[in-house]
Amino acid sequence: MVFFILVVVVLSIRDIVNMKSKGTRKDIYVYLVIMLLFSAFGIYYLLNPDCRSFAKIMLSLAGKDG
Amino acid sequence: MLASREKISIRQAVILFIMFVYSPSLRLYPAIAARFGRQAGWLTPLISVLPFLCLIYIMQSLFKKNREANLSDIIFKVFGRIVGSVLLFLYLLWTMVTLGIYVRYFAERFLAALLPDTPLTFFVVTILAATFYVLQKGIVYISRTAEFLFTIFTVIFVVLFLFIVKDIKVINLFPITYHDFLPLLKSTYSNLGLWGSFTPIFFLGDKINDKEHIRRFGLQSAIYLVIATIMILLQTIGVYGYSVIERASTPYVFVIKSISILQTIERIESVTVVSWIIVDFIAISFILYIIACIMKSLFSLSDEKPLLSPIVIFAYTFVQYIAHSRFELEKFLKTISVPLSIIFGFVFPLIILIVGKIRKKV
Numbered sequence: 001m002v003f004f005i006l007v008v009v010v011l012s013i014r015d016i017v018n019m020k021s022k023g024t025r026k027d028i029y030v031y032l033v034i035m036l037l038f039s040a041f042g043i044y045y046l047l048n049p050d051c052r053s054f055a056k057i058m059l060s061l062a063g064k065d066g
Numbered sequence: 067m068l069a070s071r072e073k074i075s076i077r078q079a080v081i082l083f084i085m086f087v088y089s090p091s092l093r094l095y096p097a098i099a100a101r102f103g104r105q106a107g108w109l110t111p112l113i114s115v116l117p118f119l120c121l122i123y124i125m126q127s128l129f130k131k132n133r134e135a136n137l138s139d140i141i142f143k144v145f146g147r148i149v150g151s152v153l154l155f156l157y158l159l160w161t162m163v164t165l166g167i168y169v170r171y172f173a174e175r176f177l178a179a180l181l182p183d184t185p186l187t188f189f190v191v192t193i194l195a196a197t198f199y200v201l202q203k204g205i206v207y208i209s210r211t212a213e214f215l216f217t218i219f220t221v222i223f224v225v226l227f228l229f230i231v232k233d234i235k236v237i238n239l240f241p242i243t244y245h246d247f248l249p250l251l252k253s254t255y256s257n258l259g260l261w262g263s264f265t266p267i268f269f270l271g272d273k274i275n276d277k278e279h280i281r282r283f284g285l286q287s288a289i290y291l292v293i294a295t296i297m298i299l300l301q302t303i304g305v306y307g308y309s310v311i312e313r314a315s316t317p318y319v320f321v322i323k324s325i326s327i328l329q330t331i332e333r334i335e336s337v338t339v340v341s342w343i344i345v346d347f348i349a350i351s352f353i354l355y356i357i358a359c360i361m362k363s364l365f366s367l368s369d370e371k372p373l374l375s376p377i378v379i380f381a382y383t384f385v386q387y388i389a390h391s392r393f394e395l396e397k398f399l400k401t402i403s404v405p406l407s408i409i410f411g412f413v414f415p416l417i418i419l420i421v422g423k424i425r426k427k428v
Contacts (some may be wrong), residue, residue: 007379008379019369022368026367027367027369028371031376034376035379037376038353038376039376039379042379042382042383045383045386046383049386053394054163054166054388055388055395055398056389056390056394058402059394059398059401059402061110061305063403064080064400064401
């Protein structure tokens with residue numbers, strides 16, 4: 001978990017510094033939203049690794065879970 | 067000579083597509099062709115190539131007046147911003163799930179064949195880190211590498227086929243009667259799911275030069291795929307028969323393991339596994355970059371490269387979340403992923419073309 005957050009922070013800083021040098025403010029906002037969303041998903045999964053898998057959810061939605 | 071060093075040729079794009087379908091063709095296709103088509107399963111590529119030819123003509127028509135555009139631009143042009151964004155978002159979800167499947171199968175192959183006691187995350191982190199590093203330079207480097215490796219893979223593939231030829235039993239491939247036609251149609255479904263991956267390469271459209279040659283290189287890829295797929299099926303169904311192949315988890319490796327040259331050189335499958343790893347690396351890089359390009363178009367951004375980091379972060383988690391076991395993953399793939407691939411690969415491009423023609427946008 002700590003390693004995961006560390007990687008997210010390091011990558012984000014690197015990308016934002018790169019984007020800032022190109023002067024694309026909108027890109028930075030969109031990037032931050034996407035990164036936060038995916039990181040939140042990652043943290044949620046790492047805290048609940050035994051939750052129902054994506055395949056299981058989709059199969060049950062399609063009625064093929066049996 | 068390419069107009070820009072940042073762009074790839076349509077030939078390179080088609081090679082990327084062939085390498086993208088190479089790995090799942092070996093993994094998935096022989097078992098499904100054997101299950102549905104039985105002894106006639108090796109003929110399925112001859113049927114599934116027909117919709118693929120239609121797809122090539124659809125793509126050529128879409129880009130006839132829009133040579134500098136990518137598929138996202140055409141979707142926006144045809145459907146407008148709102149409906150176009152919804153369709154593009156659906157494509158984004160599909161490609162992200164496809165990325166998860168590819169990376170997971172990459173790791174599963176190692177766990178099943180080589181290093182069973184290693185944690186899954188080790189393989190996931192390794193492949194994602196490697197692709198992330200290489201993609202920092204853009205798709206051009208991956209395309210050139212793929213172009214170079216493509217020849218080597220073709221040679222390896224043909225040589226392995228020649229080693230197997232003597233073991234192919236005609237009785238496993240015949241008789242074929244008109245009763246086999248319906249089972250053959252059924253078995254084309256997985257092949258179509260794979261060949262539908264021709265569509266996503268055009269999300270890189272603005273990075274592809276000479277799109278007036280889509281038909282030419284598309285037809286060449288169709289011929290290559292039909293021959294290669296028939297060779298894969300002859301090697302698998304032809305050697306062990308459909309009843310064995312439909313139960314095997316990795317039929318191709320299973321067959322390659324049986325190769326013995328002059329009864330001294332054995333374990334040739336290591337060559338296949340190595341080539342498989344490199345192909346997976348190119349396929350994962352390719353789909354990762356396509357996702358970044360779709361996101362760039364969807365959110366009207368100026369550059370796709372910074373998006374690679376969040377996608378890699380997502381992939382790391384999603385690969386573990388997608389399925390708890392290989393069995394679950396395979397069921398998901400056959401039941402949901404393949405039909406969706408047909409819809410996204412064949413049906414949506416056709417709808418885009420029809421609506422575009424009606425609205426005179428393409």
